[in-house]
Amino acid sequence: MIAQAADKNDRLAKNIWEKMGKNLGITLSGIINLLNPGMVVLTGGISKSAKFFLGELKKTLKKNTFSEPLKRVKIVTVKKNLGAIGAALLPRDNY
Numbered sequence: 001m002i003a004q005a006a007d008k009n010d011r012l013a014k015n016i017w018e019k020m021g022k023n024l025g026i027t028l029s030g031i032i033n034l035l036n037p038g039m040v041v042l043t044g045g046i047s048k049s050a051k052f053f054l055g056e057l058k059k060t061l062k063k064n065t066f067s068e069p070l071k072r073v074k075i076v077t078v079k080k081n082l083g084a085i086g087a088a089l090l091p092r093d094n095y
Contacts, residue, residue, distance in 0.1 A: 003049040014052065021053030025060025032065050032073055039074045047077035 005013035028040055042050060054075070061070060 021056030
C-alpha cells in the first residue's frame, strides 16, 4: 500500500520509505562494523520496494560505517525465495 502510494509520488509515502531506509541503515551499520560481512542481502517483500529506500540506506551506511569494511560490502536485493534457498543450503555447508 505504501509502495503503491510512493509510486504515485505521494510525499508522505516517500518520507516513510526514506525514514525506513535511514533506520535500516543505522541498524546495518552496527552489524557491518561489528561483523564485517562481505555482503548484505535484502530479500522478501521489502526488496520489491528497494527503489524507495536504497538511496537513503546507502547514504546512512556511508555516514555511520567504518570506511574499510564498507568498501568491501555489497548491498543486494533479491526478490525470489532467497531465505528458503539459504535454509536449504545450510546442511550442505555445515556437514
